[in-house]
Amino acid sequence: MLPDRLSLATGGTSRVAVHLSYRSLDSEKAATSVQTNKPGETADNAAARRPADENLAAPPHVRSQVADRLAVPVFFLSDSTGISAETMGNALLIQFPNLHFDRRLIPFINSAEEARKVVAILDAAMDGPVTPLAFTTAAVEEIRSELHRSRCPIIDFFDMHMTRVEAILQTKGERIASQLHGVGDIKRYNARMAAVEYAIEHDDGQSLRALAKADVILVAPSRCGKTPTTMYLALQHGLFVANYPLVEEDLGQTALPRPIRALGDRCFGITTTPARLHQVRQERRPNSTYASLEQCTWELRRAEALYSAHNLPTINSSAKSVEEMSTVILQRLAAKA
Numbered sequence: 001m002l003p004d005r006l007s008l009a010t011g012g013t014s015r016v017a018v019h020l021s022y023r024s025l026d027s028e029k030a031a032t033s034v035q036t037n038k039p040g041e042t043a044d045n046a047a048a049r050r051p052a053d054e055n056l057a058a059p060p061h062v063r064s065q066v067a068d069r070l071a072v073p074v075f076f077l078s079d080s081t082g083i084s085a086e087t088m089g090n091a092l093l094i095q096f097p098n099l100h101f102d103r104r105l106i107p108f109i110n111s112a113e114e115a116r117k118v119v120a121i122l123d124a125a126m127d128g129p130v131t132p133l134a135f136t137t138a139a140v141e142e143i144r145s146e147l148h149r150s151r152c153p154i155i156d157f158f159d160m161h162m163t164r165v166e167a168i169l170q171t172k173g174e175r176i177a178s179q180l181h182g183v184g185d186i187k188r189y190n191a192r193m194a195a196v197e198y199a200i201e202h203d204d205g206q207s208l209r210a211l212a213k214a215d216v217i218l219v220a221p222s223r224c225g226k227t228p229t230t231m232y233l234a235l236q237h238g239l240f241v242a243n244y245p246l247v248e249e250d251l252g253q254t255a256l257p258r259p260i261r262a263l264g265d266r267c268f269g270i271t272t273t274p275a276r277l278h279q280v281r282q283e284r285r286p287n288s289t290y291a292s293l294e295q296c297t298w299e300l301r302r303a304e305a306l307y308s309a310h311n312l313p314t315i316n317s318s319a320k321s322v323e324e325m326s327t328v329i330l331q332r333l334a335a336k337a
Contacts, residue, residue, distance in 0.1 A: 089135035115146035269307035
């Protein structure tokens with residue numbers, strides 16, 4: 001079974017730690033994803049492995065005494081991968097930065113029986129010290145009906161919007177699972193997988209073969225965030241993306257490196273702050289010349305001069321997430337089209 005989310009590591013400290021595990025509903029009741037919305041803070045992995053009632057249950061009479069000190073249990077429910085439920089649910093939860101959330105993903109709820117097991121988990125959470133919250137994008141009516149039997153408050157994105165869309169389009173939707181993040185359109189799916197293979201082959205300048213096939217070439221000194229952005233654009237958008245590392249030889253000249261010299265119109269420069277680059281490199285090669293603040297400052301200064309000389313669109317990765325950087329690139333490509 002493939003994981004529900006691609007885990008991308010930039011070499012630095014990430015704002016959220018994500019732990020994915022898959023278990024059957026029979027053995028552990030649900031597949032779970034547990035994380036915290038506070039930077040650097042993660043839920044105890046051992047707690048994530050225990051049954052929901054053991055993790056969440058507490059005598060009701062202590063609810064008011066400890067509610068302000070405990071995380072809010074949040075469940076993302078789906079009859080498919082759960083990516084949409086997580087994305088939309090987290091878009092709302094991020095508006096509550098002063099609260100802590102204990103997130104749990106339960107994907108692939110494929111039958112009414114499985115839905116009833118999920119309801120048992122939700123109801124057990126209701127008996128805990130903090131009122132839980134569930135987000136669902138389940139499309140199958142039978143499964144949705146079972147989930148709504150729970151005492152847990154449920155935000156049903158499908159129910160909230162599908163009826164309205166059907167009324168506007170004057171057409172009944174199919175209401176079946178696995179449409180957005182399943183294989184679905186075979187041609188599009190295969191194109192995304194081909195893009196991922198291309199990104200892996202052309203990561204960090206490993207291969208210069210078929211560079212002309214790239215839709216985008218990310219250019220930057222080492223550890224500026226090229227690889228995560230490359231993989232995200234490939235997996236999510238099916239773009240053929242190569243990334244090219246600028247080494248000292250490249251930074252000592254004013255021309256673009258020879259392999260990408262004729263492809264400047266596809267290049268995007270990535271930069272960051274010297275302090276951030278120093279921090280990331282220090283974790284990789286502690287106390288080396290490569291990681292020194294002086295070296296980082298010099299490389300970034302030379303890289304930015306190169307971008308400016310060739311009028312390359314530039315993105316600062318210290319101030320933007322992978323998703324934000326990718327959106328900037330997509331918007332730039334759309335403007336060119």
